[in-house]
Amino acid sequence: MKKFSIFLLTMIALVGFTSCDHDDDVVFVAQPDSDGIMFTNATAESYTLTAQTSNNIAERFVWNEVDFDAPTTVTYELQGSSDSSFSGFDVIGTTGDNNLGVTVSQLMSLAAEAGLDNDPETEMPNTGDIYFRVRAYAGTDGSNGLNATSEVMSLTVVLPEAAEEGGADELPKIYVTGNFGAASGYAADWSPEAGVPLAASAEGRTDYEGFIYMNVDAPEYKFLPQNTGWDGDYGDAGAENGDYTEELLQDGEVNAGTPDGTGGYFLVKADTENLTYSLTETNxxxxxxxxxxxxxxxxxxxxxxxxxxxxxxxxxxxxxxxxxxxxxxxxxxxxxxxxxxxxxxxxxxxxxxxxxxxxxxxxxxxxxxxxxxxxxxxxxx
The missing domain is CATH 2.60.40 (Immunoglobulin-like)
Known part of the structure; x- marks a missing residue:
């Protein structure tokens, strides 16, 4: 019995040694699926870019998921370039999902690299194309060689001087800033520069409207005639900060509030001639x-x-x-x-x-x- 046990252990050791000896001969090659990677989102004819909307999402790029047939995660890298050959490019962002949003400011940066300009004093063009592609790779750092790159997608961008006459970017605007900014996806609290724009229906009109997310328990805010400072700001005509009387006041005003004193996603309207405003919560x-x-x-x-x-x-x-x-x-x-x-x-x-x-x-x-x-x-x- 003892001899048989020794013999069995010897055979197991030999099999294990043989298996290890041949490990280096096994080569695993993974490839992306036959469809590769491609954009699946539709795009607009053109994208008008303004500083006032720089934080807004201009386009959401969507692509199919890639299967490298390997036990690893897949990372997607969205790239943007000022030329179709991608001799140089910016990495817009990386994600494990199959979509990524691009902001107006990111498009403006690529437009500048492409030589576009919104200054009428120069001879630079105001309209042109910028380019995007998405690269998928196995893992998180792209070092293992498993990757796939999509075809190039072009977007036509328009800087304000070339915008269609009467377009939304030419509409008169006022701005709303308050204690809700940082918590709601905007740049900062109580910052004129980060004010959320409301637009009038036409030149010469004072009927401003827009949607604002106020993700705080007790929102307070003011209306500004411009996003460069506090001169001429409007507040509520009530007695205490957070009042909601629907009446605007420029001198002696308090911070305006919401209809029930709580946050939400609001349709905001303001008329600076009639000195009225309103908020309607929307879902x-x-x-x-x-x-x-x-x-x-x-x-x-x-x-x-x-x-x-x-x-x-x-x-x-x-x-x-x-x-x-x-x-x-x-x-x-x-x-x-x-x-x-x-x-x-x-x-x-x-x-x-x-x-x-x-x-x-x-x-x-x-x-x-x-x-x-x-x-x-x-x-x-």
Missing amino acids: WGVIGNATPTGWDSDSDMTYDAENMIWTITLDLTAQEAPDNGIKFRANDAWDLNLGDTGADGTMEFGGENIGVPESGNYTITLDLSNPRMYTYTLTKN
């Missing part, structure tokens, strides 16, 4: 015969404070506008609803239904961060 959803619940009820969206968008992923059926499709509405009611009259990618209150080109699972976004230039995306997953 947004998608409704329509393209959605699973039809016209009977909303599919609720979620607010993404980092990217300043409302978003939802939903199964949609193909529907042709304007008689069918989807709309966005607030608070499960029709008092505030947004559609896209003319299917130009920008929305109007009470606008036409939005069509769905084909059935499938979609990521839907609603961007209300640019006053009176409200936009949306439907990206098929």
Whole structure:
């Protein structure tokens, strides 16, 4: 019995030695799936870039997931360049997800590298193309050689001097700043430079509006005629900070508040001639015969404070506008609803239904961060 045990142990040792001896001959080669990596989001004809909207998300790039057929995580690196050859490029960001937002300020930086200018005194162009691609690699540092790179996508950008006459960037604006800024995805508290813009309906009008997220328990704020200082600021006509009388005052004013004294995502309106203002709390959803619940009820969206968008992923059926499709509405009611009259990618209150080109699972976004230039995306997953 003892001899048999010794023999068995000897055989196990030999097998183990043989296995180790051949480990170096085994080569594992992983490759991305046959489709590689490609952008799946649609883009606008052009993107108008202004300093006032520099913190806004200009575009959200979406791409398919890549499978390297290897037991490792996949990292995606979004790259931007001023030339299509990518002889030089900026890394916009890295993520483990299959999407990444790009801000107006990041596009402006690439526009400057491309030689675009908004100064009418120069001969530099105001409109041009900048370029993006996404690189996927296995792991977190890209050092193991497993990677794939998408084709290049171009975006046409327009600096303010070249913007279409009468466009939203030329609309008169005032700005709102207060104790909510840093907690709500804006740059800072009580900062004129970080003020959230409200836009009037036309030149010479004083009917300003826009959407503002106030993610604090007891918001307080003021309205500024410009985002360079406090001169001429407006507050509430009440007696104590946080009052909400819906009346504006320039001298002897207090900090304005919200209707119930708490935070939320508000449609803000102000009239500096009539000295009035109002806040309406909103929570947004998608409704329509393209959605699973039809016209009977909303599919609720979620607010993404980092990217300043409302978003939802939903199964949609193909529907042709304007008689069918989807709309966005607030608070499960029709008092505030947004559609896209003319299917130009920008929305109007009470606008036409939005069509769905084909059935499938979609990521839907609603961007209300640019006053009176409200936009949306439907990206098929």
